[in-house]
Amino acid sequence: MxxxxxxxxxxxxxxxxxxxxxxxxxxxxxxxxxxxxxxxxxxxxxxxxxxxxxxxxxxxxxxxxxxxxxxxxxxxxxxxxPTEGFTHKLTENALQIAYKGKPFTAYVLRGAPKPYLYPVYGPNDKPITRHFPMQLVQGERTDHPHHRSVWFTHGEVNGVDFWTEGAGRGVIVHRGLEKAESGPVLARWVARNQWQLPDGKPILDETTEVICYAAPDSRWLDYTVALTALDADVKFGDTKEGTFGVRVASSMEVTRNAGGQIVNASGQRDREAWGKRATWCDYTGIVEGDTVGIAIFDHLANLRHPTYWHVRDYGLFAANPFGVHDFEAGKPKGTGDYTLKKGETLTFRYRLWLHRGRTEEAGVARQYEAYRTPPTLIWR
Known part of the structure; x- marks a missing residue:
């Protein structure tokens, strides 16, 4: 062979x-x-x-x-x-991913109202997302306890809030792992989850695939979520509270005036980037003395590409295709509603690129173009 x-x-x-x-x-x-x-x-x-x-x-x-x-x-x-690459280990509550013997991330399966990635280590091997509410760390902001590092959910699904947490909210329940693998180039897993109303009734099946890669100054996480409506149509409501979210490390927040910066594909920066549509957005700042960034790439096939960005100077960083009336002045409530018909599937694909340096010097636009247009491959 x-x-x-x-x-x-x-x-x-x-x-x-x-x-x-x-x-x-x-x-x-x-x-x-x-x-x-x-x-x-x-x-x-x-x-x-x-x-x-x-x-x-x-x-x-x-x-x-x-x-x-x-x-x-x-x-x-x-x-x-021999190539030392990725390894994975399944514990009671999480799938732990390591690269060359060091922690890379973990997919937390249980113990919260939704699955999420935490911790997430950047290209300098330091955590690049906020610790709260999973851990209390001195100096971090403790607002919005539902901002759990990296996650996917939405604030209005059949009228129910899945974005925040607590009584009367929807939950996303982990149902099992279909696959988990690791090797010299990547780690990959496929999880089955279920969106349930406060009374426990399931309305959506979710299949999430995450793929991790690494290079000397870069890390990538390809995050794909496929949602299937179960016994009835499911409406995703027009609200800014969603959808694919990241909470950056507190030291990267723009409001700290310590080097935090937001830039999107159109060149809009910081507060000007909120609610705007763009193919990508990049949040950079200082983490333990190093300038690093998290760029999110919106896939061409995603609903309403290029997406709207619910990105805040206090550290929230989210791609949201639904919250049109919040993002565009004068649009009536409901403009961004989307109904997923019974039995149909809606798929979202994003790439997180964790990089060193500021947006321009790192070459975020170049990396997005490589993501958008794969090379031509010819077997001989």
Whole structure:
């Protein structure tokens, strides 16, 4: 089987974007290898990982640097060098992810009204999201206890608030893990969750897939949520309180006047970015002496792309396609309502890019273009 893999070659052409430290997925042709593999170009050896998803196999790697207009030709080889990458461990309440022996993130399954990611470590190996309410840390703001690091939910679903927490609110209950895997290039899991009304009645099935990657100055989390309406139609209401949320580390908050900054794809900054539509938004600041950032990329196939950004100078950072009347002056309440018909599925895809440096120097726009337009792949 390995001999077959050794004879395979792939060409990667950058026709519409450039790819620097970018995850690449290529549909795998043939029998999957039984031992670690790599892509080889001259003396360069790039670790690769084979992943099965939606009935197909893919070869995945981090492309080091491919300028626009250029093509790299790779041979598929056994990897002679042991590659330390991702590992995962399931505990009673969380799926813990590590990279090269250090914590990367954890998907918290139980113990709160919704699943969430916490902690999330940035490219400097320091937590890049707020600790509260999971932990009390001196100097952090303790507002909005429902802002749990990284999460997905909404403030008006069939008239019920799933965004905040407490009596009379909806909850998202973890039902099981379909898959959890890790290797030299990525960690990936698929979770089944269920949205339940305050009386316990389920209204939505949720399938969430999270994929983690890492490079020397970058970390990525691809976050996909598929929602299926169960016994009746489900209406997502027009409110700013939603939907895919991040609460950045308190030291990054713009209001602290300590280097926090918000920039979107249109160049709008800080408070001017609130409620605006953009393909991406980036929140940067200082974490334990290092300038780092969290960029969120809105996928082209998402509802109402480019999305609206419910991004606040006090640290909330959320993509919200529903809250139109809050974001656009003069629009009546209900303009942003969306009804998911019984039995139908609505899917959202986002990429979080955790990077070093400010928006411009990090090249957020370039990374978004690489996300939006994958390279051309030719097997030989």
């Amino acid at each position: 390995m001999a077959a893999a050794e004879s395979m070659r792939i060409s990667v052409a950058a026709r519409q974007a450039e790819y620097r430290q970018t995850p690449i997925w290529a549909e795998w042709r043939g029998v999957p290898p039984q031992s670690p593999i790599a892509l080889q170009r001259s003396a360069e050896l790039i670790p690769a990982q084979v992943v099965e998803s939606a009935g197909k196999r893919y070869l995945v790697w981090i492309e080091p640097e491919l300028p626009r207009g250029k093509t790299h030709h790779y041979a598929i080889r056994p990897n002679p060098r």
